[in-house]
Amino acid sequence: MPSGVEWAFRFASEVSRNPAAAVSRWKSLSGRKAAGCIPIYAPEEVLHAAGMLPVTLWGNEFGPASPAGVPPFVCSVAGGIVSDIRAGKWEGIDAWVFPSTCDTFQNAFEVLFPYDERPRFPFVFPAYADAPGASEYLLDRIEAFREWAGRVSGREVSEGALEKSVRVYNENRRAFSLLEEKMAESPGAFSGTEFLTLARAGMALPKEGHTEILREALARPRGTPRYPRAKIFLSGILATGPVMEALDAAGAAIVGNDLALGNRYYSGLAHESGDPPLSLVRRHLRRAPCPTLHDSEGTRIERLFERSVGSGADRVLLLRVRQCEPESGEIPDISDESRKRGIPFLCLDIDLQAEERASAKVRIEAFVEMGE
């Protein structure tokens, strides 16, 4: 019989490999509905309070998607999501939530929904947290979302239920934060592949269960200390399996990240007291800097390096999803800043629908060797 820790990794791995099956299993056990969410700004607590399972899609859940009908200038995250939905691979999803994260996701909503008849909600949120009227506007959108979620699920989203969901999500975020702290304090305590597995499992599991998995994983006894060849701070939208395998094989440890499928998704607690919708508004407007949000203080690049230094990283690896304009535009400035600070930096282009294992391996191996 596997130990709790082994079980946690095995289960997380199974969910990460086949999230659609995990969703179907949850639905048949609970008899409730699942809502597919586009990364990463859907206020999931609302769906949770409505008794639904929020499932965040990244476009590579079913392996490389056929790009038929998706133009080549669309990033592989949006391209994969559109292709998979069109191909009927997400049959277990009952409703859709499309946050206005970027131009491409906004258009993805537009191209999909004359043809898909499931309920959908375009969650258009303020892209500029300090804009006058941003809080009021966002509060209105969260209330509209709340009403929609209640209608779709058949369960009204009460203040009490929302308050409880805020606590559940905060617990999950705290557990993920502990995982990140452990990775910084004990480099190599979790491999890149394990980190990705744990982060991804949370995209298709109820947060209560995911928190349990994270706690089990965190209880893993400290083994012989590892001395990684490189301590990496990982930035970008997401890491892929081949990239993490290449990092693991090269002897690199991930000690910090600001991945959208990672820290950007899991960080930031909502206030547990007071008006729950207002707590969600405040959490959103105080989000960690992200290229898809405008920051009036211009702190995104500074914050990235502060966090990188704080995590003890000795180099920064940015994984750029090809065609992702929000991420692409800052790369030369990030590169300049890393040069100024004497921190090795690599920008590695990735495409979720292309097999790039060999090239990723070669470039990552060379990056890890730098400065050894």
Place this chain on the structure above:
Amino acid sequence: MAKRLAAAARMKEMMLRHFQAGWLAREEGRKVAFVTSGAPVEFLHAMDVVPVYPENHGAVCGVARAGGRLCQAAEEKGYSRDLCSYWKVDWGARTTPAASPIGGLPKPDFLFCANNICRTVVKWYEGLSRFYRVPLLLLDMPFRHGEEEPAAREYVREQFRNIPGELARLTGRTWDEGRFRESVDLSREASVLWQECIEANSARPAPATAADQFLMMGPIVTMRGTREAVGFYRELADEIRERVGRGEGAVEAERFRLLWDNLPVWHQLRPLSDFLADRGVVLVGATYTNAWTERAAKSPDGTDAVADAYARVWLNMGLAHREEIIRRMAASLATDGVIFHANRSCKPYSFGQEEIAARLKSDGIPCILMDGDMADERDFAEGSWRTRLEAFVEQLDNRFHPGRTR
């Protein structure tokens, strides 16, 4: 070859003066702001700020076929190949101004950006703010998937009401409500005249081509809200009206009329238009030039009406709205088909064109999608464009003139 409009010479002269104004501003004690094409420039006119448009500069570099070189310079710095070519042209011209046909752009005092045309401009302007170390004034306009949300309207209005105070802080001047209102009125007047020029192409033969419109739109983009723009469009409307009166078409023996969707391929503007004209095809309209017919309603709440107009610009609206406008234009201009320029650089304009085209085709409207880029000539396959357009014209021939050879 299509006939040129006489107004082109005046337009060139005006645009040259416009770019020079940016360079002369400091000597005249005026501030310079970089502005996105969807930002409410009327506020800047009220404060005597000289607006400079990096996007327009991208178009000028595109026409001069300097886009590829400038993009290359940006890519050498680390900007990715798949990034918007206007952004890269701007960056390239900052580091290699000699490669720009107008010697690049002057340094701005501040930046004025609205994300109603795309979210890419936000990142572009954040980079400009870091590069020049100047403040950025951003307007966040929620994308409208369907009906307008009252809260979104109020959010945009709130930001617009805040602009006078922000500009007073940035310029050290007192807000001039009278000049603002005058500028809004002038914008509206120019837009009405511009719409008249566009709609005149419903005449058969069409008095102008979309290539003419692309060239003549410079002032409505960069000088709206000024007397100069109104004067220019009055003259242009007169010239076009005279052509209609004489029954004079831009293309000899007009056979087919097509609508263009997306930004033009700036570096191929005339060659493509002439290639089609030689086959009796006239591009009678374009959704892009039509976008500048959107204007503020006459209203005592000047600022709110301006906010409402800028919130509903073409690229801030969902595909259903865009399809409706395309259908309306296709009908009013009596077009025989639509050319969709799948513009690699403008993802929000281009992602969704295939779906619109498929629906139009199912209603019997011939459509063709052509891959290209607005400003980077490295992303243009001339042979493929010619072959495909020729085949499209043949398809139109077979459809509308069966059994007849040209």
